[in-house]
């Protein structure tokens with residue numbers, strides 16, 4: 001086997017899982033990430049009161065036994081903690097609760113562990129992949145070359161994958177056909193604990209999809225004096241607010257929350273984020289790997305089920321790449 005140098009574009013769960021498998025298979029991996037850190041939609045936001053999950057709040061078991069096995073292994077290794085949030089609906093009725101898995105000290109911590117052994121280059125937005133002399137040349141958004149590689153994997157959300165995958169037009173067409181949906185997340189920190197009798201509130205609400213008590217999660221390093229809540233908005237509401245000024249969006253989410261739970265206390269800190277590609281409406285894709293060009297793609301737009309889909313698509317692709325290079 002010849003040791004390959006692989007570039008992975010995107011340090012979310014899919015990119016991190018793929019990088020981890022390739023490193024364990026004896027290959028050299030460089031991961032390019034446009035943001036300041038890894039995690040993608042598992043990102044956390046640092047506030048004065050500690051960091052809180054800004055993206056997916058947890059990982060949960062699905063009916064995929066391999067994925068569940070992976071979660072259990074990470075739990076046994078102490079990398080994930082189990083948590084059973086107390087759940088109710090927006091009318092206050094208790095709902096069935098499912099055990100979930102949390103990374104430490106926030107969800108992005110999982111990607112940091114998976115990326116150990118790979119070289120992570122943050123703050124670098126890859127703009128093009130160009131075949132050159134039997135290798136693949138990457139350029140950044142200023143058209144500067146950032147390296148040549150034996151293989152490249154695009155692990156970004158579908159819309160951001162389209163221009164990168166122009167090098168394999170049939171993959172670009174697949175990515176372009178995927179519909180994504182936005183989601184606003186508002187983190188609010190309060191100086192006194194709120195009297196909401198649940199860790200997770202779900203159900204019918206015109207603005208809010210989920211209300212999560214971030215401070216109730218075990219293994220967090222938030223200070224004990226503050227109470228942090230994460231508010232996720234409904235897809236339909238989120239889409240209608242994309243053109244609105246941020247302060248107006250924030251005010252509407254905050255008011256919806258305070259009114260819903262009759263809270264008179266005002267938050268001491270807030271953090272608003274819009275996930276333009278929060279989720280994808282996905283039909284399973286065939287494996288996206290072009291063995292002649294050595295270009296592939298993975299991510300939650302390739303397999304259904306959010307995080308489970310991101311993981312599955314990365315695992316399948318890693319299996320194929322490692323088998324081919326064995």
Ligand SMILES: Cc1cc2nc3c(=O)[nH]c(=O)nc-3n(C[C@H](O)[C@H](O)[C@H](O)COP(=O)(O)OP(=O)(O)OC[C@H]3O[C@@H](n4cnc5c(N)ncnc54)[C@H](O)[C@@H]3O)c2cc1C
Nearest residue numbers: 010012013014034040041056125126156299300306307310
């Ligand atoms: C608010 C919210 C709540 C969610 N809740 C759940 C849940 O409860 N359960 C669940 O299963 N899923 C949930 N999800 C979805 C889940 O987070 C995603 O399915 C999963 O994290 C996707 O992982 P990924 O690696 O495919 O993509 P991402 O996490 O999006 O990673 C892609 C990375 O690529 C980077 N990137 C993009 N373009 C470039 C470029 N040109 N150059 C370099 N880097 C680039 C991005 O910055 C990003 O870090 C939620 C998502 C959000 C936003």
